Amino acid sequence: MSQTTSPISAMPGAVIAPVRSKKVSKSFFASSFARFMHSRLNVVTLVILVIITVISYAAPWIAANILHQDRDTIDFNLLTQGLQPPVSPGQGGHLLGTDELGRDLAVRLIYGGQVSLSVGFLTAAISVVIGTTLGLVSGFFGGWVDDLINFVVQVLQNIPTLFLLLVVSTLFAPNVLSLSLTIGLISWTGGARFIRGAVLSLRNRDYIDAARVTGASNTRLMGVHILPNVISLMLVQVGFDVVGAMLLESGLSFLGFGLSIPIPSWGNMLSNSKDYFTSAVWLVYAPALAFFVTVLCVYLVADGLRDAFDPRLRE
Amino acid sequence: MRRFIIRRVLQSLLIVWAVMSLSWLLIAISPGGPAAALAENRRVSPETIAAIRASYGLDQPLFVQYFTWMFRVFTLDFGRSYSQTLPALQVIGGRVWPTLQLGFVSYVISLLGIPLGVYAARHRGKLADKMVRVLTVLGSTMPVWWFSLVVIIILANTVKWFPQGQGTEGVGDWFLHLIIPAALLSIGGLVAFSRFVRAETLEVLNQDYVRTANAKGLSAKQVNRWHVFRNSLLPVVTIFGYLLPTVLGGAALTETIFNWPGMGRLSVESVSQRDMPVLLALFLIFSVLTVLGNLIADIGYGVVDPRVRYE
Numbered sequence: 001m002s003q004t005t006s007p008i009s010a011m012p013g014a015v016i017a018p019v020r021s022k023k024v025s026k027s028f029f030a031s032s033f034a035r036f037m038h039s040r041l042n043v044v045t046l047v048i049l050v051i052i053t054v055i056s057y058a059a060p061w062i063a064a065n066i067l068h069q070d071r072d073t074i075d076f077n078l079l080t081q082g083l084q085p086p087v088s089p090g091q092g093g094h095l096l097g098t099d100e101l102g103r104d105l106a107v108r109l110i111y112g113g114q115v116s117l118s119v120g121f122l123t124a125a126i127s128v129v130i131g132t133t134l135g136l137v138s139g140f141f142g143g144w145v146d147d148l149i150n151f152v153v154q155v156l157q158n159i160p161t162l163f164l165l166l167v168v169s170t171l172f173a174p175n176v177l178s179l180s181l182t183i184g185l186i187s188w189t190g191g192a193r194f195i196r197g198a199v200l201s202l203r204n205r206d207y208i209d210a211a212r213v214t215g216a217s218n219t220r221l222m223g224v225h226i227l228p229n230v231i232s233l234m235l236v237q238v239g240f241d242v243v244g245a246m247l248l249e250s251g252l253s254f255l256g257f258g259l260s261i262p263i264p265s266w267g268n269m270l271s272n273s274k275d276y277f278t279s280a281v282w283l284v285y286a287p288a289l290a291f292f293v294t295v296l297c298v299y300l301v302a303d304g305l306r307d308a309f310d311p312r313l314r315e
Numbered sequence: 316m317r318r319f320i321i322r323r324v325l326q327s328l329l330i331v332w333a334v335m336s337l338s339w340l341l342i343a344i345s346p347g348g349p350a351a352a353l354a355e356n357r358r359v360s361p362e363t364i365a366a367i368r369a370s371y372g373l374d375q376p377l378f379v380q381y382f383t384w385m386f387r388v389f390t391l392d393f394g395r396s397y398s399q400t401l402p403a404l405q406v407i408g409g410r411v412w413p414t415l416q417l418g419f420v421s422y423v424i425s426l427l428g429i430p431l432g433v434y435a436a437r438h439r440g441k442l443a444d445k446m447v448r449v450l451t452v453l454g455s456t457m458p459v460w461w462f463s464l465v466v467i468i469i470l471a472n473t474v475k476w477f478p479q480g481q482g483t484e485g486v487g488d489w490f491l492h493l494i495i496p497a498a499l500l501s502i503g504g505l506v507a508f509s510r511f512v513r514a515e516t517l518e519v520l521n522q523d524y525v526r527t528a529n530a531k532g533l534s535a536k537q538v539n540r541w542h543v544f545r546n547s548l549l550p551v552v553t554i555f556g557y558l559l560p561t562v563l564g565g566a567a568l569t570e571t572i573f574n575w576p577g578m579g580r581l582s583v584e585s586v587s588q589r590d591m592p593v594l595l596a597l598f599l600i601f602s603v604l605t606v607l608g609n610l611i612a613d614i615g616y617g618v619v620d621p622r623v624r625y626e
Binding site: 157159164170171251254256270274277278288292295296300303 | 329330331333334337338341342344345346452453455456457458460461464465468472567568571582583586587589594597598601602605606609
């Protein structure tokens, strides 16, 4: 049991054997998390991300109880006050002002965050589940299964993602679910390759052979003995998938193939704002800042996780 | 080597065929088509619509349509564009050269990522490295389309000019119109190159042979030139294959923003107009390019790295 795996020879994602000592040694995840929290940048970005997520998902409550505004209601009182939408921040009882139709910008912004983050999270979840499953199967079995999955991966990677999304968006009006599904269904290929590479180096380990000798089935080998060792890779992949999905959603919105009106998303608010760069600059700043800070935080958290999990960077 | 190339070429053909069939199917089941707009118009009789559909072969069963289409593709006949009464290839033909200009120039700019990555790796943890990291993080989290709009607005408000389409008044004008979209388009590649090269260089710097080279008294310059660069730049060949479709496919947004008359903008236009023949031809061109890029990368890797052996 006193296996001595030196940190340097350990492969990515491998669990480092606990060293017997009087101190209770930490698990791989606990020690990685400690390493993650050791960096101030990681802590800050994680906290900001959590705050933004909480605010976005509490949008209905915040709108009703703090801002007292509706997402899609056009404020006609503005006209009686002699204000012409878009109204600048602070006027007519609107914290961040209103958009060009007279709808409260603050409320639309937090609802938009909910939509954008949902697209990001949902897409990442779909893509990572497909990617991990197929990567696991293809790396574990090899042979024709591997060839087949590789073929599908190559076919998907051969179609420019944006084109495919444009065509698919003509099939049905995009909503959060359909958009996430389509992005998720075509963006798993990178993750699958990544996981497959890790599984290839894990499947010939002695502990796998030992488990097989004791009678573990293939499913058990994959699920119980290999999967936990690639979870760290999956987490990192989720982060980058969220970033990719949010950027794609914004690009689609700009081309006019994104989520349909009146659902606000940071992507379509951003692309909407392009006509107001000079006349109503708050319409640009608010979604741009929210979008950029969020994507940046997700990216930095994923980057930090990757470093924290990387056995080569361990002391 | 020859067997490897033959096998890879066959595999690539199979992939192109699969991409074509998949995109054909997707487009065939999506709504719209040459008669869809006319069907809204009450004055157009159903017979006329049926006649139009028949003239494009859309009254046939799906699998018949598929085989006729596939057969025609082999003779490089993609049918007529629905929106313009020209053959699809002719419509695309006019767009190839602008896209190639844009793609090539932006690719050259993104090659600047290589010295950036090497420099960052050699000064790991120092200010230069951190600056490069900040730039790459910004480059990969900022929506490039939005950044392009900001650039346009800044230009419009300061110099009262921004690039719109291709320059027509001489070389200088042509260059000005080309360089700004190309620079913005190159951001993705620049980030990819610099990150990749940085990681590779760090990897090579840790190798035993670099330590040996240092130990036997070579100057830092010599070690870098003969032992580090040559090895760390090897895998850059592989990134070429991935970048080719990204540069060309990602151009859809940039070309739309700058009104650049290229294939990327054409693809967006064809989707809006449901111009299936043009769209399918574009899919084929892009997938052939991608497959070619990967093929060149695979073979090129074996050429530059003698350790790689093909089965």
